[in-house]
Amino acid sequence: MANFVLVAGAWLGSWAWDEVVPELRATGHGAHPLTLSGLAEKRDVPAGQRTHVQDIVDEVARLDLRDVVLVGHSYSGIPVGQAAARIGDRLARVVLVDADVPADGESFVSTWWEGPERLEAAIAEGGGFWAPLTAADFDGQDLTDEQVARIVDGSTPHPGASLAEPAVLDRPLGEIPATYVKCLLDGDEPTGDVAALLTSVHWTLVTMDTGHWPMFSRPRELARILVEAAEG
Template identity: 30%
Template structure:
């Protein structure tokens, strides 16, 4: 996430320290991206071996909907896992963008309790990290492990916006103020370089066709997370080191800046960016999520 300046776009982090390796319209619907590229050659090396069955609940992030998980969910199910991808308020087919973080959290809690899901691996991506923090407070007895994938782990009393660089936060405030419904729409240059930086130009355009405006209010709400930090629930963090959403300097970034807040946690690392690999290498993403969630 980086401030948008109309008419200009430059690589935002000149000193980026590379880490070495080691929606009614949906681009994933029938005939869309998933339909045409469900088994890319680049994913063949991540055929997962037989695995003990787990139950995953996958929570997407901002500028996405539950279809974000289609390829990953299919890969997990192919190995016998049970996978749920709940949609939350203000996203997907919900036309109401005047939602709160509590409404989003309630959507996921209600989904889990209505289906009486237990012993789940609750996974949050990006903004979804803040969601699973609040979900875990409400139904800790149903959760076997929390998995954060390049996701926010907010401190008590913080908002998502509090973790953004100042210029980024100001840009988001301006984009929301200029919208008709208090939403933020990512300009394509930012989406391309920060969210899908490893994608080809053609892929980036195709992915961007499924991006919709994000309700602004939940990003700026400060969250009481005292109960979360008292939970004994096991936790994991999945870190993709080509993820360029945040500057990688001191005080920012996913790992260790966010992940270290979990206390004792399992760390799973891979290459990949914030968005692309769920489309081009879904079996790889599924394998990393499985490694984070297994016993």
């Protein structure tokens, strides 16, 4: 039995996995959705990126989990990728769902696709937080109006410090067993850093014909992919 620790991306909490968790548990696996500090019900907790890494490490220890599959979506691939090396032999695999990946010494901001200055300005305008997306930002992502409303209504501003702090890798990411899930409506090909990691014998690519938030648009299919990654 695998134990999935599920960490959603920017602005989201553990609630983002509500439709995935029952599917995983129905197969006999453990499913443990985690809200990172500074978000959702923990929105009043100060948080940087190292806080988020520690949140994940602490959750594995608190629940005394073994055969852990760490699942990181979007931004959360960065803390998940760092936490993977820190939980030692408790780790079975990492699954990165259309996720960013950590690079030693780099931050989410420093590798932002529009340039660091653009994201730094957005965080400054938000008083140190990255404002959530609006409904229009979800166009073309395979989501119903109801699903978009659920995401928008549940999102909370994302703590900027977690985006600005550089990653610290205790182990090369390419050495860690991983599955990368590429959501094709958010781009046909993995980014260059992910493509480089996929040359490792330890990494596997899986694609989904959906948008960037498959836990909402295709929860059953995503759960099946997670189980196959854990069991394969």
